[in-house]
Amino acid sequence: MSTDAPVKSDVEIGDYKYGFHDSTDYYAFKSRKGLDAEIVSQISGMKNEPQWMREFRLKSLEIFQSRPMPNWGGDMSDLKFDEIYYYMKAASEQGKSWDDVPEDIRRTYDRLGIPEAEKKYLAGVKAQYESEVVYGSLREDLARQGVIFTDTDSALQQHPELFREYFGTVIPPGDNKFAALNSAVWSGGSFIYVPKGVKIDFPLQAYFRINSQNMGQFERTLIIVDEGASVHYVEGCTAPTYSSDSLHSAVVEIIVKRGARCRYTTIQNWSNNVYNLVTKRAMAYGDSLMEWIDGNLGSRLTMKYPAIWLMEPGARGETLSIAFAGHGQHQDAGAKMVHCAPNTSSRIISKSISRGGGRSSYRGLVKVQKDAVNCRSNVVCDALILDPASRSDTYPYIEVEEQNVAIEHEASVSKIAEEQLFYLMSRGLTEAEASAMIVTGFVEPLVRELPMEYAVELNRLIELQMEGSVG
Amino acid sequence: MTSLLRITDLHVSVGDTPILRGVNMEIRQGEVHALMGPNGSGKSTLAYALAGHPNYTVTEGSIEIDGVNVTEMEADGRARLGMFLAFQYPVVIPGVKVADFLRHAVSNIRNPERKEGEGLIGMREFRKEIKDRMTELGMDQEFARRYLNDGFSGGEKKRMEILQLAMLQPRFAILDETDSGLDSDAVRVVSEGLARLSGPQMGVLIITHHERLLEFNPPQFVHVMLGGRIVETGSAALAHELHANGYADIRARHPAAAAENAPAEATPV
Numbered sequence: 001m002s003t004d005a006p007v008k009s010d011v012e013i014g015d016y017k018y019g020f021h022d023s024t025d026y027y028a029f030k031s032r033k034g035l036d037a038e039i040v041s042q043i044s045g046m047k048n049e050p051q052w053m054r055e056f057r058l059k060s061l062e063i064f065q066s067r068p069m070p071n072w073g074g075d076m077s078d079l080k081f082d083e084i085y086y087y088m089k090a091a092s093e094q095g096k097s098w099d100d101v102p103e104d105i106r107r108t109y110d111r112l113g114i115p116e117a118e119k120k121y122l123a124g125v126k127a128q129y130e131s132e133v134v135y136g137s138l139r140e141d142l143a144r145q146g147v148i149f150t151d152t153d154s155a156l157q158q159h160p161e162l163f164r165e166y167f168g169t170v171i172p173p174g175d176n177k178f179a180a181l182n183s184a185v186w187s188g189g190s191f192i193y194v195p196k197g198v199k200i201d202f203p204l205q206a207y208f209r210i211n212s213q214n215m216g217q218f219e220r221t222l223i224i225v226d227e228g229a230s231v232h233y234v235e236g237c238t239a240p241t242y243s244s245d246s247l248h249s250a251v252v253e254i255i256v257k258r259g260a261r262c263r264y265t266t267i268q269n270w271s272n273n274v275y276n277l278v279t280k281r282a283m284a285y286g287d288s289l290m291e292w293i294d295g296n297l298g299s300r301l302t303m304k305y306p307a308i309w310l311m312e313p314g315a316r317g318e319t320l321s322i323a324f325a326g327h328g329q330h331q332d333a334g335a336k337m338v339h340c341a342p343n344t345s346s347r348i349i350s351k352s353i354s355r356g357g358g359r360s361s362y363r364g365l366v367k368v369q370k371d372a373v374n375c376r377s378n379v380v381c382d383a384l385i386l387d388p389a390s391r392s393d394t395y396p397y398i399e400v401e402e403q404n405v406a407i408e409h410e411a412s413v414s415k416i417a418e419e420q421l422f423y424l425m426s427r428g429l430t431e432a433e434a435s436a437m438i439v440t441g442f443v444e445p446l447v448r449e450l451p452m453e454y455a456v457e458l459n460r461l462i463e464l465q466m467e468g469s470v471g
Numbered sequence: 472m473t474s475l476l477r478i479t480d481l482h483v484s485v486g487d488t489p490i491l492r493g494v495n496m497e498i499r500q501g502e503v504h505a506l507m508g509p510n511g512s513g514k515s516t517l518a519y520a521l522a523g524h525p526n527y528t529v530t531e532g533s534i535e536i537d538g539v540n541v542t543e544m545e546a547d548g549r550a551r552l553g554m555f556l557a558f559q560y561p562v563v564i565p566g567v568k569v570a571d572f573l574r575h576a577v578s579n580i581r582n583p584e585r586k587e588g589e590g591l592i593g594m595r596e597f598r599k600e601i602k603d604r605m606t607e608l609g610m611d612q613e614f615a616r617r618y619l620n621d622g623f624s625g626g627e628k629k630r631m632e633i634l635q636l637a638m639l640q641p642r643f644a645i646l647d648e649t650d651s652g653l654d655s656d657a658v659r660v661v662s663e664g665l666a667r668l669s670g671p672q673m674g675v676l677i678i679t680h681h682e683r684l685l686e687f688n689p690p691q692f693v694h695v696m697l698g699g700r701i702v703e704t705g706s707a708a709l710a711h712e713l714h715a716n717g718y719a720d721i722r723a724r725h726p727a728a729a730a731e732n733a734p735a736e737a738t739p740v
Binding site: 418419420422423424425426427428429430431432433434437438440441442443444445 | 522523524525526545546547549550551554555556558561562563564565566567571572573575576579580587618635639
C-alpha cells in the first residue's frame with residue numbers, strides 16, 4: 001500500500017463516522033421484542049415461506065433454546081435475548097434502482113458511498129437494511145451467463161430446488177447456539193450461484209446496515225461456486241452508535257466445487273454496541289481454492305472463526321484475518337482449517353492490534369483427519385499491542401490424527417517498539433504519524449491482498465481507529 | 472547567520488544510572504568534529520540524548536540550537552530544527568516503504584509548520600530527488616520500494632542512513648559509529664557520501680573508533696570522552712595519536728574519569 005494520502009484524516013478524534021441513524025417511524029413492519037415460536041412463525045408467514053422452511057425455523061428455535069451459552073470466548077453477560085427485535089422491515093419493496101429505495105434509506109447508503117462504488121468497480125450490489133435487502137443489482141452480462149445474485153429470501157422463492165439442495169448443508173442448525181438462532185430467524189443475506197466455468201471479473205458486494213436500537217440482524221448467505229468458476233464477494237457492515245446493544249448473528253455457507261475459486265472479503269466496522277457472533281464455513285472440493293479475508297474493526301464483541309473444510313485432494317484454503325480492538329472492544333477472531341482429504345493445504349495469517357484497553361484474541365483450529373496424508377498447514381499470528389492497558393491472547397488448537405503431515409505455527413507479540421517510534425520521530429514524524437505508520441506497516445502484508453478500493457478503505461478505517469491513540 | 476549547536480554541562484542518566492557527567496561542546500555549521508573514546512565512555516549516550524531519545528534523561532545542563540533550548544523537546548521537534556542522528560543500529564520498520572517514510576519525513580522537515588494531514592511534497596519532485604541521491608550513493612532504485620531496513624544487510628542499513636541524511640539535509644548531523652561493522656568498500660562509500668554531503672551548511676559530529684571515516688572527512692576538532700566527560704579536545708593529530716597508541720595514555724592522564732568509565736556502552740535493544 002502506498003501512503004500517498006496524508007497519514008491522518010480530517011475527521012474528529014475518536015469519531016465513529018457511521019454512528020448516525022434514521023427515524024424508524026415509517027417502517028413497514030417491526031416484530032415485538034423477544035423471541036418465541038410465535039415470532040418465528042410470524043417471520044416465516046410474512047415471507048410466504050414453504051412449510052419445510054417454517055418447520056426448519058421452529059426446529060432451529062428449539063435447538064437454540066436448549067443450548068447453553070458458550071462458556072468461552074468473550075463476555076456475553078450483557079446480551080439480553082429478550083430485549084432484541086428479531087425482525088424489522090423498513091421498506092415494503094426491494095428497489096431495482098436506487099430511486100426506488102425510500103429516501104431516508106437511500107441517503108444512508110449515499111453517506112456510506114455504496115452507489116458511487118457500484119458505478120466504479122462492482123459487478124453487483126445488495127444493500128441490506130435491518131432484516132431485508134432494500135436494493136439489488138447485477139451486471140446484465142453476468143445474469144445472461146446464468147449467474148444468480150439475489151437476496152436469500154428471493155432465492156428460496158425463485159430457485160427452490162437449488163436452494164434446498166444446499167441450504168443448511170454446510171452449517172446445520174445444530175452446529176452451535178448462534179447458528180441455531182440464525183436458522184430460526186434468518187432474514188436477508190446474499191444468495192450467489194456461479195455456473196460452471198464462469199469467472200466473474202469484478203467483485204460482488206453486499207452492504208449490511210443496522211439502523212435501530214436493540215436490533216438483531218440475522219442475514220443468511222449461501223454461495224455456490226460451480227466447477228471451474230470464480231467469484232470475489234465483499235461485504236461491509238456498519239451500525240449507529242447507541243447506548244444499548246444490538247446483535248448481529250449471521251450464517252455464511254459456501255460450496256466451492258472442483259477447480260473453482262472463491263474469495264470472501266469482509267470489512268466489518270460495527271459501532272461499539274454490537275455483538276457480532278457469526279458462523280462462516282466453506283467446503284472446498286478437489287483442486288479448488290477458498291480464501292477468507294476478514295477485517296474486523298469495531299463491535300463490542302466479535303466471535304468469528306471463518307472455517308474451511310478441505311473435502312477432496314488438491315483443495316486449498318487460506319484465511320487472512322485482521323482484528324483491531326479499541327477501547328471497550330473484544331475481538332475474538334481467528335480461523336479453522338479442517339483437512340478431510342489427502343494433499344490438501346491451508347494457510348492462516350492473523351494480525352491483531354489492541355489499543356486503548358482493547359482486547360484481541362486469536363483463536364484458531366487446524367485439524368487433520370485420519371488418512372488425510374500429505375497435508376500442509378501454515379499458521380502465522382502477529383499481535384501488536386499499543387499500550388499497557390491493552391491485551392492480546394493466542395489460543396491455537398491443533399488436532400492431528402495422521403502422521404504424515406506438515407503443520408507449522410508461529411506466533412509473535414510486539415509492543416509498538418519505543419525504538420521504532422524514536423527512529424521515525426528522529427526523522428521529523430510526530431508521534432501520531434509515527435504510530436499510524438507503524439500500524440499501517442504492520443497490517444500491510446494483509447492489506448496488500450485487498451483490491452485497491454478496499455485497501456484504501458481499510459487503511460482509512462485503521463487511521464480513524466488510531467486517532468487520539470497517543471498523547 | 473551560522474547555526475550553533477551548544478551543549479552545556481550535560482548530565483544524562485539511563486534509568487537510575489548516570490552516564491554523562493557534564494559534557495560541554497559547541498558545533499557550528501560547516502565544522503567537522505570527531506568524538507572518540509573507549510567503550511562505555513558515553514559516546515552513544517550523547518548521540519541519543521542530542522536526538523531526544525525518551526529513555527535518556529537529562530538531569531542537568533542543556534542542549535540549544537541557535538539559542539533555542541531543546542532539552543525538553545521531543546525528537547520530532549529537534550529534527551525539525553535541523554538535528555539528525557545516523558543510527559549505529561538502524562531500526563527495522565516492517566511494511567513501511569522507504570519512499571513513503573522519507574516523503575513524510577522530508578515534507579515535515581522542509582515545512583516545519585506543516586500540520587498533520589496537510590499535503591506532502593510533490594510526488595514527481597520527490598521521486599526525482601530520491602532517485603538522484605540514490606544514484607550518488609550507488610544504491611539500487613529498488614531500495615525506495617523496500618520496507619525500511621527490513622532484511623537489509625549491515626552495509627545497506629548504513630547506506631540508508633546516509634540516504635536519509637542526504638534527503639533531510641540537516642544543519643547538525645551526528646553519525647554514531649556509521650563505519651562500524653562494514654567492510655572497507657562499504658566504509659569508503661559511506662565516507663565519500665558523507666564528504667559530498669557535508670559542507671558549509673552542515674555541522675558534523677562523527678563518533679568513531681576507526682580512522683577511515685575521518686580520512687575522508689578530516690575533523691577540525693577531535694574530542695576524547697572518558698567516564699561521561701570530554702577529557703581532551705585537540706586537532707586531527709589527536710585522532711592519529713589515539714589510533715597509534717590506544718587509550719592507555721588518556722586513562723593515565725585522567726584517572727578520575729577513567730575510574731568512572733562504565734564497563735560497556737549502554738545500547739538500546
